[in-house]
Amino acid sequence: MTHDCIVIPGGGTDLNGSPSAWICARHDRAINMPLSASYSLVLSRGTTHHPPVIDKNSFPIDEAAASATYFARQCIIEPMEPLWLDG
Numbered sequence: 001m002t003h004d005c006i007v008i009p010g011g012g013t014d015l016n017g018s019p020s021a022w023i024c025a026r027h028d029r030a031i032n033m034p035l036s037a038s039y040s041l042v043l044s045r046g047t048t049h050h051p052p053v054i055d056k057n058s059f060p061i062d063e064a065a066a067s068a069t070y071f072a073r074q075c076i077i078e079p080m081e082p083l084w085l086d087g
Contacts, residue, residue: 006030006037008071010044010063017053017061019070027071042067042085 008030012020019027030040044063046052052060064085 003037006040008042019067
């Protein structure tokens with residue numbers, strides 16, 4: 001089956017700025033889906049419910065960027081489809 005896009009909703013990061021376990025499960029499912037897509041879209045720029053995790057350089061860790069990094073590291077299919085970030 002072919003789709004234009006796989007949308008991966010966000011849902012928070014842990015205290016280290018890595019995607020939460022349930023977000024990693026969403027990415028793993030998207031990677032292992034038996035279909036092809038033109039691109040993947042990682043959603044979420046954070047939450048208003050708590051401040052963002054700060055990196056070692058005192059910059060906020062963007063949830064979509066953290067999720068994209070996880071997705072790219074886990075993605076072993078070649079070539080990896082383009083990955084777009086929310087925002």
